[in-house]
Amino acid sequence: MIDGFTHQLPDADPAETKEWIDSFDAMVDKSGRRRARYMLAKLLERAGELNVGNAPPTWTPYVNTIATEDQPWFPGDEFIERRIRAFIRWNAAAMVINANKAADGIGGHLSTFASSAALYEVGFNWFFRGKDDGRPGDHVYFQGHAAPGVYARAFLERRLTEQHLNGFRMEIGGEGLSSYPHPRLMPDFWEFPTVSMGLGPINSIYHARFNNYLESRRIDETSGSRVFCFLGDGECDEPETLGAISLAGRSGLGNLIWIVNCNLQRLDGPVRGNGQIIQELEGVFRGAGWNVLKVIWGSEWDELIHKDVDGILLNKFNTTVDGEYQRLAVEGGDYIREHFFGPDPRLRTMVEHLSDQQLADLPRGGHDYQKIYAAYRNATEENEAPTVILAKTIKGWTLGEGFEARNATHQIKKMTKDELLALRERLHLVDEIPESALEGDRAPYYRPDESSPEHEYMVQRRLALGGSIPKRRIRNRRPITLPDPSVFASLAKGSEGRSVSTTMAMTNLLRDLMRDKAFGPRVVPIVPDEARTFGMDSLFREFGIYAPFGQLYEPVDHELLLSYTESTDGQLIEEGITECGSMSSFIAAGTSYANLGVPMVPFFTFYSMFGFQRVGDSIWSAADSRSRGFLLGATAGRTTLAGEGLQHQDGHSLLLAATVPACQAFDPAFAYELGAIIDDGLQRMYGHDDPHDDEDVFYYVTLYNEAYEMPPRPDHVTDADVVRGLYQWANAPDRPVTATLVFSGSAQGAAREAADELADRWGVGVDLWSATSYKRLREEALAVERRNRLHPTDPAEVPLVTRLLSGGEGPVVAVTDFQKLLPGQVARWIPHPYHTLGTDGFGRSDTREALRRFFEVDTGHVVVAVLHALAQEGTIDALVVAEAIAHHGLDVDIADPGRHDTVPVPGHSVGRAHSRE
Ligand SMILES: Cc1ncc(C[n+]2csc(CCOP(=O)(O)OP(=O)(O)O)c2C)c(N)n1
């Protein structure tokens, strides 16, 4: 590693420089390196105070960031708060234990909350603001595995009953509590689903940024609202957790506070046994521009640290690895004396006056009320940077020897009677919980009376802070007005001779929606560095790109009509290359109707290939969060995006979408379909008089980049036909033989051409249908099937897709630019022989024509598929099929069954590259 750059800096006074260096050398000589290090640190600190702009160090010694002298006075009653905390600790443990007694194996976690109880409680009593007074309030992302602690507090606050606690993890039947925070399962309680690790943290960053965006755009006043996020130290290994922290630093998110519960352990063992997770995280966060507050040592250490004039203790702190710190937490005072203080006689002397018990009791900062309070205070003061509190704790704290800092602690969920007795003792609850109560099947809960000082205190504190949290509440602080219907009119007319793609149609629609006076400002267009690809650069100048500090330069293209224009009130959110970050923005905007009572409508446009498969978990998180809005998968299709090849060509996002409840997946072929779908989505998600009637769904719509003339909406077709998933687009011309062809998306071209050819050359009249949503058809059919199964004596209903297609004659052939499984989803309900053409296998680069021929979805293959289906029925002769194969020159390709790299074909190796023997 090369260290040094000063040789490149101008030296205005070399003689003076030399004097300073000489005296520094002398100090190292005389007082040693430790003293010299101290002096350097002091000088840097002074430089900071004098605004001598030097980058702060990325790493500070292993001590609390806030000095004892700088700690603010704690305004509360520590005694009462400790009692409240003890009740919560007890009930949290009891509910997990009881759940596991009632249903063995139902799970739950004791140790996570046990380590973070004080971190939460200081927040609940002094910092987290509720929204009962009509304000937005603060938003708190709770660590998923700490949920029992949050329930236990809600029980004390009398928001939950004993019956609720007994229903922990037993939700079927109504009164249960969800295992982890989940707004779908407990929609009045939890706001943010957090348990898929890493997603809560990244969502919290974009949430805080979105709050600033709303304020900058003068849509809502959010400056009185903060976002808190609790996370685990092990969770920091998820790329999503730390992946966007530089955005938070760069955007100056002073409204964002993270609390990392550094208990040094994850599920299997230590997070950094051979290093120091707190120091590592400090470096990463400082480098990203965060205000870092380490809360490492409890107050009882202050005296020792004060005595450490030689820095020997500090050196010991700095050089002890986490695996050893964890060991120290499980051992007694004698071990600590021998192994931590003992090896250095000076350190041993330092703790001579302390008993073994006192040594064992030296607490970690994350369990020390005053230290935690000081950190929150600093974090919530006027801040231009986000803050992270790195709080050192012990996993399983107070739960007893079998739990504290044990490697297996994360998953222990049972306690023996003796362990419960010890816990009762440890929490000073001997008077509250009689021993006899521990005999029964269930561990008892304890809740002080409503007239008790503890109850009074707790309720008063929450009242002062604006009411209980968490609380998910739909308020209509800023109702939304939907766009004027005329916005959709031009799409219904078709493109009148011009060739356009559905992507272009969508960009135009988006622009028109944004121009709509009342509705426009509520649109949140989000792109991850692909606006130009989708022709959305036309929005840059007109609506501006959001930049928290404005545009500090004149853009290189300032003379152009479409110049790259950034501004503080820009509407477009240009995320750069982060689909995960963009999804987080989507969720922030799509849940704003509930978080803030301000409905916003996100339109997140991305490369469809880099959506569901790249950020599938985030998309689930959006569904869990009850997000609304539109996901637009542009450049869709395996063959429509020419030239890009394997990693770009999406033939399966709609299949992945089919697995996500709440996701409404559409595959429009024409601009008017697109218009009908977006209109329908707005109505369903935002259009009801009572906002509680609005549906918590989001739309996934594929967009293609193939330009063709967009037909007007046929007179016989309504918007309702389009959005139900399937409608007849054109009737078959009169021919002796008939069949049905179903197309979707860009496969419309091959289907329509094939229909013409079938009529003209092969004497087959084909009904053409457009399938806009197989997912919808399938869900409707499943619902009908279920109804019939459970109402056996009622007249059976018929699924929509069956009803619609039963009118036709002959076989049904479906063609798609996605995998065959997409139309295959409804195979069971098609009332005629059903054949699917799709693009299975890996993508590759070539022209559209070549790709469609290769994947067997071009006109020739559609023609052949229809004829073959008719031949199978015996309606036409197989020779006609052979003739069509020859006519289209398809026979040359037939010899290569392994070409699509999918199915093992006997005699061919799996996944073999395409070759033509
Ligand atoms: C994405 C994801 N992977 C794995 C898990 C399973 N899991 C739950 S908790 C946990 C360990 C958590 O450790 P840490 O983040 O340090 O939290 P602590 O409980 O120690 O506070 C793991 C691996 C998960 N919930 N999410």
Ligand SMILES: [Mg+2]
């Ligand atoms: Mg941990």
